Amino acid sequence: MNSFAALRERLAEAAAEFAGPADAAADILAGIVDDVDRALSEELEIFPVCHHSPASALAMVRRLREKQPAVIYLELCEDLRPVVDELRNCKLPVALQAFAGDVAGHPAELAPLSVIAPITESSAEYQAIAYALDTPGVELVLVDRSTDHVFQWAPREERFAPEAEPADAEQLHGDAVGLEIGDLRPRFAELEQFLLHHGKVRHWSEWWDQYVEQPLVGADYDTYRQVLVLIGSLFRRLRRGSTAVDEDRERYMWTRMREHLAATGTDPARCLYVCGAAHAASRVEQFGLAATAEFEISPRTETVWHYGIVPSSHSAIEAQFGSAGGSVSIAAATWAKALRRNKLSPFQLAGQPGTGTAALPAITVPTRVTDQLTEFLSRPPALDPLDEAELREWSVDIVRLARRNGYLASTADAIAIYETSILLAGLRNRARPTPYDFQDAAVTCLEKDRVPGRRDVRRLCEILLGGDRIGQVGYAALPPLARDVLDRLEPLGLDLSKRRVQRALLDLRADPHLRPCSDLLWLLRRLLPAQAARPIMGSHGLGERAIQESWDLDLGRHQRSLVELGYEGVTVEQVLEQRLRRSVAAPDATAATALAAVEDALVYLGSARLADELGSRAVDLLAAERTVDDAPVVLRRIRVLLDHFRSSGTELPHWCARFVRAGYAHYCTLLPSTFTDEETGPRQVAAMLGFLFGMEHLAISLGCDRTQLELAVAQSHPESPEKVALLWAARFQLGSLPLEQLRSRCDEMLANPLVLPAFPRYLSGFVQAIDPAPALKPFAVELLSKAFGRLPDRVLLPWLPTLVTTLRDQAGELVPVLVREAARTMPATRNALNGWTAPWAEPTGPAPEAAAGPGPRAVAGLLHAYPDTTDALAELLGCAGTWQRPAADNDSSAVAELLTAYPTTADALTELLGTD
Known part of the structure; x- marks a missing residue:
């Protein structure tokens, strides 16, 4: 523990100088040095990584070629191991996935459960996987907790509030929980803001690329390990909140590694443990192979997990883990450039584009920890020289790409971007412009006032620097x-x-x-x-x-x-059948849900057996319901099903007969209470009446009693205007309220100024009654016509908006039926309107002459006025004759004598023609 004594002493002196000897900073700085010393002195070599880091991937390639380990322990859910082999059939980036549709032992509201682990070519974990799978004699062991433990151990607030990615990430990951190796981001907001401010960067991804990635790309292996563990230890110590889950994961991983070493007898010197840098700085008592502390791993729940690979993309990874847009694409570009600069061949799975790299002969490397960290932290960062050719190429290509996407860009803009990139880098204390500097320069010079196309300049820069690569799962996988x-x-x-x-x-x-x-x-x-x-x-x-x-x-x-x-079945038919059965068996299933399942079973599967099973469940659900909220849906779906069975010529299924009988009794029982229930709307009441009257003949033929409906209507006493109108319509349909009496009641309401403001609601009820009582369609048109004809403008104009909104909200789907009925009743042309009399218009009273019956001359004049009609009627009756027009009004013609001889016929003809 003395290899870092000099660094520990210098950090303690710096802390005492800037913060005072009694400040906690001295303990933190001394503690992180101890963490580095402890991690790198461990018998089992620990390889700290950062998620999707080019520096980590480069260091991994170098170390694998140098050490050639026989066993690689990887921080990844252990139950994902079988699906890792399928990566060779995929185009990266993809994501390993564990999926559970039905949960057992987890909260039901979390279902379905989904966990994904994205894999990119420029990640250290992929390099380790490719090396292990394509190198004979190498074993890959995943040692992190299972996907089931991910949800077991997650804090309750995190389990119930999964972080969903935005819609522009194409939902490649959906609402799955993301797993990443090496989450190196300070969970200390003040520290992150301090680093961003003094680093002259906008977001954490840019700070990491500038101050960690670029310096470590060319660093030696010892320096890389020490710096990563140092950063991981610092962020771990400054993290606020509970770290219990991370510590349990570390106990889990060390327990699994000790178990594997004990079972296989592998020499720890030939093993490599790949984990996040924060886990490398662990301080749990199970840390290290020499530890004796035990850790009891809780059993998994009975949830059945399915495993596979789903496509991923750079933008989906960025959205999943909160990285800046384009950061993963920039990392991929940095990775490719570093490979060319260092002349390295990455490991690649056979079967993917390119060829895998053969393993080199094993090299024995002494494991000795030296203090490279002090020298790395002491010297100023190396300033990369300006690569003029690269920057010039970027500037020209972005102008070309911008013009292709509708921007008015020119050669002058390319020069401006080139110079602005250098200027921004200088302002940020960088000799070499980074891709982020180039992006800012391009946005400044090209985005003048608007975006002409679908892509802005920042997105064009991402495309230019590597683009949003989208993976694909191969057919075999x-x-x-x-x-x-x-x-x-x-x-x-x-x-x-x-x-x-x-x-x-x-x-x-x-x-x-x-x-x-x-x-x-x-x-x-x-x-x-x-x-x-x-x-x-x-x-x-x-x-x-x-x-x-x-x-x-x-x-x-x-x-x-x-x-x-x-993951749900072998064929799509099996999946749909399972989903339909689950939908009707769910605790919140309703009769409407079951009827929809019956329709799907007939339409998509053509299975009468399944339809009968689901229909029987619909009967049970309807009988158990205590509300009528779904009555409109139930009515619509059962009508469709009954029409289908009648039109197909098949016998009515037994469950349909049971459903009609149960529905008739069910709605008759609930009708009085729903009429008075304020929470039940008129649409539901109208649907109940539609079921009762529409299915009445079928229900009576199946054994139902009409008296039950009559009693239910008689016991109903609504107060709402819409429901009162529906009750009157029901009584009209039953024959207990004649149309003339109903018309009289409505006329009284139109004449009552106190009732007039509520009349639109009455009218809405009558419109909704069109479904259960179709004979009221002309009456609804009559009411609306009377309202427009009788009400004065001072009353009608304020009243009209209420009428429109009421009809739209409560009977929107029936208004077209009302309009068609009005079109059938009203005259079709404007000229016909002048002489049109409404069918419901009151008679003006008989003429004096007509009081004792029509006179002969009146009938003769009517016949002479319409000779074509008289000729057609005579021809139809087979009578032939000639016309005799009387010379004067007092002439007594043969026609007059004929009509006088048969006054009954004359009276009937006059009444038929509607004349006096």
Whole structure:
């Protein structure tokens, strides 16, 4: 423990000079030196890393080629080990995933559970994985706690508030919990703000790249280890809040490593432990192979976990872990540049683009800790010389890219970007402009007032410096369900692995063999996000069979959703069947949910057996419901199902008959209370009446008693105007309230100034009553017409907005029915309106002559006024004759004599024609 004595003494002197001898800074600085000494003196070599760090990846490549360990212990969930082998079938970046749809032992509200661990080529963990999997005789052991323990050990507030990524990250990770190796970010806000301010940077990613990544890219291995452990120890000691979870993870990892060494007898000198820098500075009692403290690992819950690989991207990783936009892409560019500069060949899994690097002969390296940290911290940072060619290339390329995206950029802008980059670097005490300096210069010089296209200049710089690389899971690494989907869609002739929208045209009449593809696409439409499979033409419902369909398919971009679907079953049909059964068995399931499941079972699976099972569950759920909130949905769905069974010619299923009987009794029982319940809206009451009156004939034929409905209506005493109108409509439908009496009541309301403000609500109730009582459609039009015809403008104009909003909110879907009825009742042209009389208009009273019956001359004049009608009627009756027009009003013609001889016929004809 004396190798860092000089550094410890110098830090203690500095702390005493700036903070005083009794300040806590001296203890912290001395403590971090002790942590470094302890970690690097451990018998098992510890390799500290930072997540997606080019410096860590470069140091890992060097160390693996130098030491060639036989066992690599990696800080990653131990149950992810089987899926690591599938990385060779993928295009990086991807993410290892553990997924659980059904939870047991975890809070039900957390389901589904998902954990992801992103892997990029420029990460130290990938280099270690590639070396271990492609080098014979090397064993890779994952030693971190299982994914089940991730949720067991997570604090309650974190478990119930998962951090979701923004929508612009394409939801490649969804709401999964992210795992990263080496989270090196101070959880001490004051320290982070201090570092950003004095480092003249905007965010933590830029500070880390400038003051840690760049100096360590070319550092030797001992210096790299000491600096990483130093930073990890410092951030760990300054972290606020509980560190119990991190300490339990460290106890877990050291316990697993000791167990493996004891079981295999491997020499610790041939092993390498890869972990985050903060874990390397651990102070738990289980730290080190010489520790004797035991740690009891709690058992996993009964949750069944599924494992796979999902696509990832640089932007998704940045959003998941709160890094600055473009930081992962810049790290990838730094990694590639450092490989070229140092002439290193990275490790790469066979099967991925490029070729793997063969292992070199083993080299024995003495493990001796020397104090390289003091020299590294004492000397000023090396200033990289300006790479004029690189900066010039960036400046020219960004102008070219900007012009391609609609910016008015020129050669002068390229020169300005070049000079501004150098200026900004100088202001920030940097001799060499960093990619962040270049980004700021480009934004300053190119983004004048607006963004002409979809991409701003900062995004263009990210594309230029490496772009947002998006990974892809290979066919061999997909779960069986995903492979089955791709195989079954192969007749479409599309490459569905591409990350772009592709149009599929299906002529099902000319190519009947594409019908299975159509059925599968509709299934995917039901199970996957809406944009994965979007129909442009065609429909799929009960009894519908399209002859032509057009689809926009984007399965490549939604590969993650397809992979997670594979965790639930072997085929999409099995997954849908399981989901339907779970939906009706859920504690919050309703009759409407079960009816929707029945419809899906018939439409997507064509399974009458499953539909009967789900329908029986719908009957039980309806009988157990104590509210009628879902009555409109229940009515709509049961009508659709009954129409389907009637039109298909099949016998009505037994569950349908039970559902109608149960629904009739259920709604009759609840009708009086729902009429008076203030929390139950008129839509629900109208739906109940629609069920009772619409299913009345079927229910009575199945054994229901109409008296039950009559008693329920008689016991109902609503107070709300809408429900009062619905009650009157129900009584009208039952025959206990004649139309004339109903009209009289409404006329009285229109004439009452005190009731007039509430009349729109009455009218809304009558409009909603159109469904249970279709015969009231003309009456609703009559009420609305009377209101507009009788009310004066001073009353009508303030009253009209209330009417419109009431109808829109309470009966919006029935207003088109009302409009069609009005169009049928009203005259179609303006000229016809002048002589039109409303069917409900009151008669003005009979003429004196008509009091004793129409006179012969009046009837004769009517017939002479409409000779065409009289001729048509005579021809229809087979009578022939000629017209005789009387010379004067007092002439007694043959027609007059005929009408006088048969006065009853004349009276009937006059009444039929509506004349006096």
